Amino acid sequence: xxxxxxxxxxxxxxxxxxxxxxxxxxxxxxxxxxxxxxxxxxxxxxxxxxxxxxxxxxxxxxxxxxxxxxxxxxxxxxxxxxxxxxxxxxxxxxxxxxxxxxxxxxxxxxxxxxxxxxxxxxxxxxxxxxxxxxxxxxxxxxxxxxxxxxxxxxxxxxxxxxxxxxxxxxxxxxxxxxxxxxxxxxxxxxxxxxxxxxxxxxxxxxxxxxxxxxxxxxxxxxxxxxxxxxxxxxxxxxxxxxxxxxxxxxxxxxxxxxxxxxxxxxxxxxxxxxxxxxxxxxxxxxxxxxxxxxxxxxxxxxxxxxxxx
Amino acid sequence: xxxxxxxxxxxxxxxxxxxxxxxxxxxxxxxxxxxxxxxxxxxxxxxxxxxxxxxxxxxxxxxxxxxxxxxxxxxxxxxxxxxxxxxxxxxxxxxxxxxxxxxxxxxxxxxxxxxxxxxxxxxxxxxxxxxxxxxxxxxxxxxxxxxxxxxxxxxxxxxxxxxxxxxxxxxxxxxxxxxxxxxxxxxxxxxxxxxxxxxxxxxxxxxxxxxxxxxxxxxxxxxxxxxxxxxxxxxxxxxxxxxxxxxxxxxxxxxxxxxxxxxxxxxxxxxxxxxxxxx
Numbered sequence: 001x002x003x004x005x006x007x008x009x010x011x012x013x014x015x016x017x018x019x020x021x022x023x024x025x026x027x028x029x030x031x032x033x034x035x036x037x038x039x040x041x042x043x044x045x046x047x048x049x050x051x052x053x054x055x056x057x058x059x060x061x062x063x064x065x066x067x068x069x070x071x072x073x074x075x076x077x078x079x080x081x082x083x084x085x086x087x088x089x090x091x092x093x094x095x096x097x098x099x100x101x102x103x104x105x106x107x108x109x110x111x112x113x114x115x116x117x118x119x120x121x122x123x124x125x126x127x128x129x130x131x132x133x134x135x136x137x138x139x140x141x142x143x144x145x146x147x148x149x150x151x152x153x154x155x156x157x158x159x160x161x162x163x164x165x166x167x168x169x170x171x172x173x174x175x176x177x178x179x180x181x182x183x184x185x186x187x188x189x190x191x192x193x194x195x196x197x198x199x200x201x202x203x204x205x206x207x208x209x210x211x212x213x214x215x216x217x218x219x220x221x222x223x224x225x226x227x228x229x230x231x232x233x234x235x236x237x238x239x240x241x242x243x244x245x246x247x248x249x250x251x252x253x254x255x256x257x258x259x260x261x262x263x264x265x266x267x268x269x270x271x272x273x274x275x276x277x278x279x280x281x282x283x284x285x286x287x288x289x290x291x292x293x294x295x296x297x298x299x300x301x302x303x304x305x306x307x308x309x
Numbered sequence: 310x311x312x313x314x315x316x317x318x319x320x321x322x323x324x325x326x327x328x329x330x331x332x333x334x335x336x337x338x339x340x341x342x343x344x345x346x347x348x349x350x351x352x353x354x355x356x357x358x359x360x361x362x363x364x365x366x367x368x369x370x371x372x373x374x375x376x377x378x379x380x381x382x383x384x385x386x387x388x389x390x391x392x393x394x395x396x397x398x399x400x401x402x403x404x405x406x407x408x409x410x411x412x413x414x415x416x417x418x419x420x421x422x423x424x425x426x427x428x429x430x431x432x433x434x435x436x437x438x439x440x441x442x443x444x445x446x447x448x449x450x451x452x453x454x455x456x457x458x459x460x461x462x463x464x465x466x467x468x469x470x471x472x473x474x475x476x477x478x479x480x481x482x483x484x485x486x487x488x489x490x491x492x493x494x495x496x497x498x499x500x501x502x503x504x505x506x507x508x509x510x511x512x513x514x515x516x517x518x519x520x521x522x523x524x525x526x527x528x529x530x531x532x533x534x535x536x537x538x539x540x541x542x543x544x545x546x547x548x549x550x551x552x553x554x555x556x557x558x559x560x561x562x563x564x565x566x567x568x569x570x571x572x573x574x575x576x577x578x579x580x581x582x583x584x585x586x587x588x
Binding site for chain 1: 373375377378379399400401403404405409410411412416417418419420421425426428429430432433478479482
């Protein structure tokens, strides 16, 4: 008999870590939605944002700035770095490749990944840098109901909260603003968007900037969890099943996909692992993604492929 | 005092759009336009006629400066829109100055609603939301069908509705000139007629100038005042629309009406060859 308390604890822990996957997946969704480019470099952007933040923070604190001012300045500095990156990518990589086929653009983002990883570590260093932006204390809930209570990490709660705000903000941006509408228009048809006077270079800069800022948010949470280090780039791989399950074009899909992957892999590890052997956590998400692909290739929330005959 | 006056008269007489002997090359090697010249007067409707691959679309894209993203380039000649060299402007500058293209095949944004599609046309405008909302109603007045379907996803509307949506979207930019590429493509004759009537309406009431690329020669010559016929990247004939429609060669090659006596195929081929050589 599985204890309900243990089940809830694993579920909550899983959902919360799922939210963190969602934060990374969001960056992919944004760029794919707006330019049809599958941005392989999202993981590298998280690394770059994290390194820029943590290194500037350390420097400011070492120079006697109060911690709050240091945090504000550090985030500002990292945001500027992401803006510069967005501009460079638009100017030198994506801009010259307008109207090329999707695979060409995808390959170019693989190139961007290596350049970003290299440049970030060359400029900011390649050690593991601890980042303490959010409390990582543990709460014990419902101690009166379950023996030992339910263990929840405060960081996970913060992560969930931030992801919620981010998604709400992005949804408003995409649905309600003129620039958001133009982004979706560009995603549908580059050429037609240009023909109605939407400056495509500017739109792409905005997309990469927003993706960069999302990467920065992901970096604050992941950096606190794992420390800022090279292995953060592997998050990109964890985001893939999230994207397949949630749908490449849907912001809510990225969140729900993240939750499913997070909860699914933790539950599978704890409750199935004991029967069929451990280590399920590492491949469970991919199997789940495969199953979704068979049933619903556009993902749970993805846009249907509209094809008129 | 008389000098500025003279200057104004020449300006008024100058065509709104003038394309002077342009050559267009794709991918640095494929020569598509081999010296096309044409004039569009202010407030006119000019038809650009010709078969598939004659260079109609390329001509329009050269005017709207959309060739770059297809690896095309104007290598010779010049295009003046309202007295400004088009090559020096970006596509969005051109839209801001009042020249917008409605591309071949409608090209609506499939995942946006009809209303969102129309609103994207107003991207370059800075005159405020109220003016844009007013224009939206104006577009719905011209195309009542779009009003009924304003909330539907554009990708699921009919071909005729998409064509209306594409024209409406262009209207939202408050254009002075619309480059309309093949509006009749894939549409039922009745819808084509409806769309051409609206084109005429817009021309008369809103004073929008049209440069119209069409394969449907019959329809185009009915509504246009002037026509150019392109063949293999060259203008082979031009004239007033009624004159063109009455021309024996146009009838033979583009309207499918044979003259009194049937020409043999061999003669036709010979004639075409000779004409190309002369052009």
